[in-house]
Amino acid sequence: MRDVAIIGVGCTEFGELWDKSFRELFVEAGISAIEDAGIQGGKIDALYVGNMSGGRFIEQEHIGSLIADYAGLASLNIPSTRVEAACASGGLALRQGIIAVASGYHDIVIAGGAEKMTDVDAETTTDALAAAADREWEGVMGATFPGLYAMIARLHMHRYGTTSEQLASVAVKNHHNGMMNPKAQFQHEISIEAVLNSVMVADPLHVFDCSPISDGASAVVLAPAEVARKYTDTPVYVKASAQASGTLSLHDRRDITTLDATVVAAKKAYNMANVTPSDIDFAEVHDCFTIAEICAIEDLGFVRKGDGGKASQEGMTAIGGKIPINTSGGLKACGHPVGATGVKQAVEITMQLRGEAGKRQVDGAEIGLTHNVGGSGGTAVIHIFGRER
Amino acid sequence: MSVPRFWRRLKNLYNLIGTQCKKCGEYHYPPRTICPKCRRSSLIVPYKFKGLGEVLTYTIVHSAAKDYAKHTPYILAIIRLDEGPSLTSQVICDHADIHIGMKVKSTFRKLGEESEKGMIYYGTKFVPLATPPRKD
Amino acid sequence: MNVGIVSYGAYIPRFRIKIEEISKVWGDNASSIAEGLMVFEKSVPDMDEDTITIAVEAARHAINRAGVNPERIEAIFTGSESHPYAVKPTSTVVAEAIGATPSLTAADFQFACKAGTAAIQACLGMADSGMIDLGMAIGSDVSQGAPGDALEYTAAAGGVAYIIGKDKLVAKIESTYSYTTDTPDFWRREGMPYPEHGGRFTGEPAYFKHVTSAASTLMNKMGTKPSDYNYAIFHQPNGKFPTRVAKMLGFSSEQIKPGLVVPRLGNTYSGSCMMGLAATLDIAKPGDRILMTAFGSGAGSDSFSISVTDRIEEVRNGAPSVEQLLANPIYIDYARYAKHKGKIKL
Numbered sequence: 068m069r070d071v072a073i074i075g076v077g078c079t080e081f082g083e084l085w086d087k088s089f090r091e092l093f094v095e096a097g098i099s100a101i102e103d104a105g106i107q108g109g110k111i112d113a114l115y116v117g118n119m120s121g122g123r124f125i126e127q128e129h130i131g132s133l134i135a136d137y138a139g140l141a142s143l144n145i146p147s148t149r150v151e152a153a154c155a156s157g158g159l160a161l162r163q164g165i166i167a168v169a170s171g172y173h174d175i176v177i178a179g180g181a182e183k184m185t186d187v188d189a190e191t192t193t194d195a196l197a198a199a200a201d202r203e204w205e206g207v208m209g210a211t212f213p214g215l216y217a218m219i220a221r222l223h224m225h226r227y228g229t230t231s232e233q234l235a236s237v238a239v240k241n242h243h244n245g246m247m248n249p250k251a252q253f254q255h256e257i258s259i260e261a262v263l264n265s266v267m268v269a270d271p272l273h274v275f276d277c278s279p280i281s282d283g284a285s286a287v288v289l290a291p292a293e294v295a296r297k298y299t300d301t302p303v304y305v306k307a308s309a310q311a312s313g314t315l316s317l318h319d320r321r322d323i324t325t326l327d328a329t330v331v332a333a334k335k336a337y338n339m340a341n342v343t344p345s346d347i348d349f350a351e352v353h354d355c356f357t358i359a360e361i362c363a364i365e366d367l368g369f370v371r372k373g374d375g376g377k378a379s380q381e382g383m384t385a386i387g388g389k390i391p392i393n394t395s396g397g398l399k400a401c402g403h404p405v406g407a408t409g410v411k412q413a414v415e416i417t418m419q420l421r422g423e424a425g426k427r428q429v430d431g432a433e434i435g436l437t438h439n440v441g442g443s444g445g446t447a448v449i450h451i452f453g454r455e456r
Numbered sequence: 457m458s459v460p461r462f463w464r465r466l467k468n469l470y471n472l473i474g475t476q477c478k479k480c481g482e483y484h485y486p487p488r489t490i491c492p493k494c495r496r497s498s499l500i501v502p503y504k505f506k507g508l509g510e511v512l513t514y515t516i517v518h519s520a521a522k523d524y525a526k527h528t529p530y531i532l533a534i535i536r537l538d539e540g541p542s543l544t545s546q547v548i549c550d551h552a553d554i555h556i557g558m559k560v561k562s563t564f565r566k567l568g569e570e571s572e573k574g575m576i577y578y579g580t581k582f583v584p585l586a587t588p589p590r591k592d
Numbered sequence: 593m594n595v596g597i598v599s600y601g602a603y604i605p606r607f608r609i610k611i612e613e614i615s616k617v618w619g620d621n622a623s624s625i626a627e628g629l630m631v632f633e634k635s636v637p638d639m640d641e642d643t644i645t646i647a648v649e650a651a652r653h654a655i656n657r658a659g660v661n662p663e664r665i666e667a668i669f670t671g672s673e674s675h676p677y678a679v680k681p682t683s684t685v686v687a688e689a690i691g692a693t694p695s696l697t698a699a700d701f702q703f704a705c706k707a708g709t710a711a712i713q714a715c716l717g718m719a720d721s722g723m724i725d726l727g728m729a730i731g732s733d734v735s736q737g738a739p740g741d742a743l744e745y746t747a748a749a750g751g752v753a754y755i756i757g758k759d760k761l762v763a764k765i766e767s768t769y770s771y772t773t774d775t776p777d778f779w780r781r782e783g784m785p786y787p788e789h790g791g792r793f794t795g796e797p798a799y800f801k802h803v804t805s806a807a808s809t810l811m812n813k814m815g816t817k818p819s820d821y822n823y824a825i826f827h828q829p830n831g832k833f834p835t836r837v838a839k840m841l842g843f844s845s846e847q848i849k850p851g852l853v854v855p856r857l858g859n860t861y862s863g864s865c866m867m868g869l870a871a872t873l874d875i876a877k878p879g880d881r882i883l884m885t886a887f888g889s890g891a892g893s894d895s896f897s898i899s900v901t902d903r904i905e906e907v908r909n910g911a912p913s914v915e916q917l918l919a920n921p922i923y924i925d926y927a928r929y930a931k932h933k934g935k936i937k938l
Contacts (some may be wrong), residue, residue: 208532564649
């Protein structure tokens with residue numbers, strides 16, 4: 068197995084991008100990643116693209132071929148593979164790319180993710196996202212995605228005394244971070260009161276507790292670590308890539324408030340990178356809902372189970388806090404074009420480790436972690452990156 | 457869900473028919489063809505649940521997908537059946553009464569319909585065991 | 593006939609709307625309507641309840657009350673004027689939901705408010721002839737009244753299921769007689785959401801003519817008289833009609849009292865008379881005799897002479913009584929009622 072490095076990153080702006088199509092978005096992200104890496108298209112050995120639901124959102128399957136073709140790579144006939152694990156599709160595409168380079172099968176690989184969610188109405192989007200849960204035993208009973216996470220939140224509040232204000236503090240913090248990210252969907256502050264007064268989606272989650280519906284794409288260029296410095300002065304090294312599965316349905320979990328997939332993937336990742344949670348300087352975690360970030364920082368071992376709400380409220384996860392979480396604005400404020408999210412997290416970590424994160428730069432960032440979840444916790448993908456090999 | 461897909465599960469949804477592994481005694485709802493404990497040595501038989509359980513957690517859904525939009529707000533819950541497994545369903549009661557730990561029993565309700573022209577889906581939801589004071 | 597009722601079960605949705613809540617929408621005088629109809633509130637189905645769900649709940653109560661093995665049920669007939677499907681039986685859903693499939697026959701009946709008692713008669717014949725072991729006859733409705741129509745004050749929701757057979761009877765059905773003519777007093781055309789009715793024509797030539805003819809002919813044939821019965825139930829589209837018809841036939845107000853559920857329930861159409869019988873069985877003693885006469889527009893009357901057995905005491909508490917089902921209602925306003933009844937088009 069070879070060590071792997073990120074030698075280039077690219078990301079479109081996230082948001083309601085009415086004038087841009089799916090293929091245009093991916094090409095934009097891919098081109099900027101390649102330009103960032105300073106490589107020629109002919110160097111690319113393989114493409115991996117995370118995409119949750121082209122079939123539902125744009126009535127398009129066979130995304131791998133589409134992307135290779137419109138990236139102008141059709142004449143090179145390189146392998147191009149679509150990867151799907153609901154909202155973890157991007158993180159998983161990244162992991163497939165890393166495995167391909169690490170194994171020696173390929174040298175230069177583009178791992179990207181893209182989703183175009185705004186071409187259909189909101190009810191269709193809700194239904195397409197609900198397909199990440201168990202259609203036969205959750206969806207048919209009227210379960211929505213916010214509904215599932217709301218049930219996690221309800222039990223978390225009941226068991227640990229977590230409050231709506233603590234949930235809201237996650238949204239407030241991520242909006243604050245998003246304000247400093249020119250690619251973010253929301254670049255404005257919100258207040259605790261604004262969250263609490265916003266429309267209820269699934270009690271106790273308000274609309275401002277939820278990540279938005281977004282369009283966007285992101286991509287990274289991967290290369291063997293030993294040659295990374297040929298392409299860039301600031302390679303970012305992949306120290307761990309871990310993935311775990313949990314039950315598809317929330318109701319089958321050992322504990323409703325714990326994503327076992329996250330716990331197990333984190334343990335594997337920490338072992339692989341030979342670090343502990345306290346060694347992580349900052350992280351991009353899967354905050355599809357405010358409660359998801361609270362569970363994530365607990366399940367990743369940054370705080371004790373049950374302390375996530377309090378830690379968020381007290382500023383532990385803010386930039387400048389003990390462990391800055393979601394400096395990009397997270398899914399909540401940066402936006403959540405489902406398939407793109409997992410790769411965008413790696414883009415953010417790379418920019419931070421390179422010291423290119425501008426106003427939201429984390430001082431002394433050496434080791435960063437990404438955490439990408441599919442569904443209500445059926446899949447978790449965790450990566451750890453470092454400035455040093 | 458399409459008609460054949462619903463039809464295949466209809467007995468389970470109507471009558472809370474899941475499975476039991478005779479090897480380890482574990483009950484499953486939804487039904488499973490392989491016991492997660494015993495895997496290839498599992499001895500799976502159908503089992504009809506009594507329909508009694510307790511609310512493990514819940515939410516009140518205000519914004520739903522198309523087929524359920526006219527039913528909002530409704531209570532979505534995870535219910536732990538007396539026999540052990542948990543399932544996702546709706547609880548029919550006053551929204552002020554729902555709470556974690558509430559004892560519930562099964563009832564037969566419409567789950568949804570495809571459209572005014574389409575198939576109507578029926579299945580099991582839950583009502584509080586205690587109120588109204590009805591003897592079942 | 594040596595056949596009768598093996599068990600019975602009822603179901604009533606928890607929601608109610610009061611007459612004054614409806615009358616204030618249409619500018620009617622609530623007290624004159626309520627007193628005139630002798631109906632003060634009516635049941636309303638939940639958003640996810642319909643004739644099928646009500647039929648299933650009633651059928652399950654009937655199964656549970658006497659501990660009947662559902663596999664013994666070899667016929668299910670559901671009478672309703674509000675089957676959710678124009679084509680596709682209600683009875684097959686009931687059969688599956690009580691675990692009676694696949695060895696049985698099933699069909700849906702339609703004869704305005706007497707479709708359920710027609711189903712009882714079909715089961716009686718089949719059980720008595722030995723063609724089936726047990727039969728289940730259900731009357732279930734989420735009846736519709738057009739907004740502003742007089743029917744809106746009474747059209748209610750509820751259902752009752754009777755298991756008919758030859759052994760372990762809670763009540764023997766001694767005899768039955770039906771009186772049927774083509775009398776178009778009430779109808780609903782295919783594809784139309786609400787029924788039409790002949791106003792006062794539904795009274796004299798329809799309801800009163802058919803109910804009195806059926807009941808008096810049955811008593812003549814059997815050689816019984818009103819005083820031979822402890823209780824009587826007549827179809828109750830409102831409180832006034834059954835009260836008046838009882839008087840015409842020579843029954844006292846005491847005899848019809850336990851079965852007169854309409855003032856607190858409204859007209860449950862196919863379930864109406866059968867609900868009255870269920871409420872009466874809830875309080876009847878072994879040896880009591882009951883005369884039940886249903887009426888369905890279009891028009892016909894089914895009359896039954898029933899005698900209660902000792903077994904009633906054993907099974908009575910195995911399922912909720914009509915009184916328990918009427919208890920703890922949730923009162924709703926007209927807006928919520930309109931939403932529940934699909935009067936608001938989404």
